[in-house]
Amino acid sequence: MADRLPGRPRPPGAPATLGVFCLSGRVEADRLEAGIRRLEAAGHRVITAPETRNEWRYFAGTDEERLAGFHRLLADPAIDIMLAARGGYGASRLLPAIDWRRVAESRKAFVGFSDFTAFNCAALSRAGLASFHGPMVAMDFGDGEPDAFMRGHFEATLWGARDSHTVACDHGSPAGTITGRLWGGNLSMLAHLAGTPYLPQVDGGLLYVEEIGEQPYAVERLLVQLHLAGVLARQSAILLGDFDDCLPTNPKRYPYAMAEVVESLRALAGCPVLTGLPFGHIARKLTLPFGLDAELHLGHGEYTLAWPGLAGP
Numbered sequence: 104m105a106d107r108l109p110g111r112p113r114p115p116g117a118p119a120t121l122g123v124f125c126l127s128g129r130v131e132a133d134r135l136e137a138g139i140r141r142l143e144a145a146g147h148r149v150i151t152a153p154e155t156r157n158e159w160r161y162f163a164g165t166d167e168e169r170l171a172g173f174h175r176l177l178a179d180p181a182i183d184i185m186l187a188a189r190g191g192y193g194a195s196r197l198l199p200a201i202d203w204r205r206v207a208e209s210r211k212a213f214v215g216f217s218d219f220t221a222f223n224c225a226a227l228s229r230a231g232l233a234s235f236h237g238p239m240v241a242m243d244f245g246d247g248e249p250d251a252f253m254r255g256h257f258e259a260t261l262w263g264a265r266d267s268h269t270v271a272c273d274h275g276s277p278a279g280t281i282t283g284r285l286w287g288g289n290l291s292m293l294a295h296l297a298g299t300p301y302l303p304q305v306d307g308g309l310l311y312v313e314e315i316g317e318q319p320y321a322v323e324r325l326l327v328q329l330h331l332a333g334v335l336a337r338q339s340a341i342l343l344g345d346f347d348d349c350l351p352t353n354p355k356r357y358p359y360a361m362a363e364v365v366e367s368l369r370a371l372a373g374c375p376v377l378t379g380l381p382f383g384h385i386a387r388k389l390t391l392p393f394g395l396d397a398e399l400h401l402g403h404g405e406y407t408l409a410w411p412g413l414a415g416p
Contacts, residue, residue: 128191138245190217313344
């Protein structure tokens with residue numbers, strides 16, 4: 104398990120008060136406003152940090168502006184859930200300056216993916232607080248009609264007692280149940296934080312990883328980095344996402360596909376390696392806890408992942 108038992112976010116109201124912010128890249132205004140409108144139409148009250156609309160270089164404002172917006176929402180006791188507007192790059196620049204004591208004391212539910220994986224990791228390692236790998240305002244609620252599967256699992260995890268999902272997968276592992284700390288996110292971000300105090304030390308974990316737009320050899324290089332850092336050897340199972348657009352640019356000269364990366368990973372990991380978990384850079388995504396215990400049920404040609412929601416015991 105992790106080096107300390109994580110705190111659990113408090114159950115949100117129904118409807119909830121949502122705080123919208125961005126620690127990373129600049130946000131497309133149309134998508135941001137559309138996402139806010141859809142969340143308000145669902146009955147939620149939405150409070151948006153004004154800095155979320157700022158632009159500086161690649162980012163949604165300067166480092167100081169992004170931090171100010173985040174800390175202002177963090178200090179608001181009315182806010183139940185803190186929703187990232189988008190990912191991209193920039194969250195790791197801010198990790199040393201975030202007030203992790205206040206994050207821990209807030210017991211808010213923090214939700215995001217992609218670059219937000221950096222915050223997920225640090226919330227567990229520095230604040231001892233579980234968070235969520237899930238949809239973001241501009242990307243998932245603001246880019247066209249939100250996916251029904253995504254919305255259903257978002258609501259089940261944050262307002263329900265329990266959620267689960269079954270995936271068809273020829274994993275080749277013996278049938279049985281594995282219990283462990285569920286954590287993970289974007290592979291580039293996990294490798295980026297390896298060797299820093301912000302990557303949590305999780306033993307016996309259920310590690311989920313995904314990536315987008317990287318060639319298979321580059322995906323394997325990131326996995327090997329986690330292996331060399333000792334991360335993979337401490338896990339009880341590894342669950343892989345869709346790896347959207349992770350294709351070789353020159354398959355005739357370098358015929359190395361994701362199926363072969365999975366084969367190599369299974370040889371490295373020494374634990375079950377499962378494919379097809381829908382999360383991350385896809386529209387049809389799960390909302391997964393980062394830091395709570397979950398159950399992985401291995402069946403013949405399939406597996407089921409089950410995890411607690413915030414309304415559960």
